[in-house]
Amino acid sequence: MKSPQTYIDTLRELIAFDTTSRNSNLQLIDYIQSILSDRGVTSELTYDEARGKANLFATIGRGNEPGIILSGHTDVVPVDGQSWSTEPFGATIKEGRLFGRGACDMKGFIAVCLAKVDDFLSADLNTPIHFAFSYDEEVGCVGVKGLLEELKKKPIQPRACIIGEPTSMGVIRAHKGMLFKRCHVHGKSAHSSLVDQGVNAITMAAKTIAHIDSIAQRIQREGPFDQEFAPPYTTLHCGVIKGGIVNNIIPNECQFDFEIRNLPDHSPLAIFDEIDRYVKKELLPKMHEVSTDTGFEWKILADYPGLNTPLDDNMISVASNLLQTTNRPGKVSYGTEGGHFQSAGFSTIVCGPGSIEQAHKPDEYVGLDQLAKCDQFLSALIQSMD
Numbered sequence: 001m002k003s004p005q006t007y008i009d010t011l012r013e014l015i016a017f018d019t020t021s022r023n024s025n026l027q028l029i030d031y032i033q034s035i036l037s038d039r040g041v042t043s044e045l046t047y048d049e050a051r052g053k054a055n056l057f058a059t060i061g062r063g064n065e066p067g068i069i070l071s072g073h074t075d076v077v078p079v080d081g082q083s084w085s086t087e088p089f090g091a092t093i094k095e096g097r098l099f100g101r102g103a104c105d106m107k108g109f110i111a112v113c114l115a116k117v118d119d120f121l122s123a124d125l126n127t128p129i130h131f132a133f134s135y136d137e138e139v140g141c142v143g144v145k146g147l148l149e150e151l152k153k154k155p156i157q158p159r160a161c162i163i164g165e166p167t168s169m170g171v172i173r174a175h176k177g178m179l180f181k182r183c184h185v186h187g188k189s190a191h192s193s194l195v196d197q198g199v200n201a202i203t204m205a206a207k208t209i210a211h212i213d214s215i216a217q218r219i220q221r222e223g224p225f226d227q228e229f230a231p232p233y234t235t236l237h238c239g240v241i242k243g244g245i246v247n248n249i250i251p252n253e254c255q256f257d258f259e260i261r262n263l264p265d266h267s268p269l270a271i272f273d274e275i276d277r278y279v280k281k282e283l284l285p286k287m288h289e290v291s292t293d294t295g296f297e298w299k300i301l302a303d304y305p306g307l308n309t310p311l312d313d314n315m316i317s318v319a320s321n322l323l324q325t326t327n328r329p330g331k332v333s334y335g336t337e338g339g340h341f342q343s344a345g346f347s348t349i350v351c352g353p354g355s356i357e358q359a360h361k362p363d364e365y366v367g368l369d370q371l372a373k374c375d376q377f378l379s380a381l382i383q384s385m386d
């Protein structure tokens with residue numbers, strides 16, 4: 001058996017793998033697998049289609065009782081265009097902080113989990129601990145879906161899940177869902193002087209975006225509201241638009257991306273239907289008068305459900321007791337894989353070291369005190385389990 005590694009050593013090694021979502025994460029998965037296999041723990045991998053990335057699932061303990069999942073994503077956001085004062089893929093420690101890409105989002109949590117394997121094993125638990133480490137979370141919670149498909153087939157289902165995204169070790173019980181879509185508008189080209197013979201794809205996209213914005217403003221005014229979220233309503237946003245070649249040609253193509261970040265109980269599909277109805281009623285008939293080859297094409301680029309764990313859920317009281325906190329569990333607007341885990345039937349909370357304020361930024365860091373708090377939390381978890 002390998003000598004026990006501290007979570008700092010482990011985090012240093014995890015950060016050194018550049019697992020930006022566009023890259024393979026297999027070397028990092030291999031590293032985790034070797035830590036586990038050295039201790040007799042087998043892990044199961046589920047790959048993406050190109051077999052360049054994998055999720056890892058492992059069970060520590062006998063596995064004949066419903067266990068608790070510790071969940072983390074192995075990918076990180078890019079450092080492109082960011083100005084770092086430390087080496088992003090090297091772990092620099094100064095003034096009580098460990099700097100590096102993924103330090104808080106969320107290799108710090110994974111490192112603490114891995115450094116605890118010996119403790120989990122020696123506790124000889126009836127209730128197993130599962131590790132669920134995914135790929136491609138940062139591009140819309142894509143990878144974890146394959147892991148959950150496999151997990152569904154297991155005879156004994158876990159009962160709870162802790163997502164270790166950075167919450168400064170507070171308990172988060174809800175987050176918004178997201179629907180991220182791309183729209184292609186197909187118009188018809190013509191000389192810009194002959195406007196009656198063309199369909200301007202940019203204009204049609206602009207009208208649709210203006211309608212999306214009017215829905216956003218109505219929701220902001222009229223709700224539904226949940227004051228525990230900031231902002232306390234579902235938001236709509238358009239972040240990318242492309243179209244046109246030169247000004248004297250009526251553009252026949254325009255493409256834009258938009259997202260809906262919904263309160264967990266507010267259906268994003270119903271909102272999208274409203275956009276679709278507007279397009280079909282107000283825009284398409286006029287476009288088709290000029291050419292029936294014109295139209296709209298929609299594609300889902302990413303989506304995940306919101307998380308909404310009830311206040312009286314057992315996992316909330318367990319975690320709050322272990323953390324010795326009486327704070328009300330919070331709700332956040334950023335997404336995690338928690339919505340997927342809850343949809344799969346597991347009682348789910350988000351609780352991890354570091355602050356979301358530092359995530360995705362240059363000089364991302366995790367406080368050493370936060371890692372220590374996470375380590376104590378997992379020790380307390382072991383003691384509370386049988």
Ligand SMILES: [Zn+2]
Binds near residue numbers: 073105106137165
């Ligand atoms: Zn994250």
